[in-house]
Amino acid sequence: MVEIDNPREQDHVVQMDTRGRVTIPSSVRHRYGIDGEEGNWWVELTIHKLEKRQDEDEGGES
Numbered sequence: 001m002v003e004i005d006n007p008r009e010q011d012h013v014v015q016m017d018t019r020g021r022v023t024i025p026s027s028v029r030h031r032y033g034i035d036g037e038e039g040n041w042w043v044e045l046t047i048h049k050l051e052k053r054q055d056e057d058e059g060g061e062s
Helices: 026-032
Strands: none
Touching: none
């Protein structure tokens, strides 16, 4: 188990893909030795805000 107690390291903006998956930033994975190919990892996630961003190819204003 890896505990991340530093609030600056706990706070990251992540993007959800079309299947509902989020990716742990590579800087966090590297710092804590998290390797997704070494078994299953469970992540405790607290959501403070959700925002749907419009992609440029969806016809948003430029």
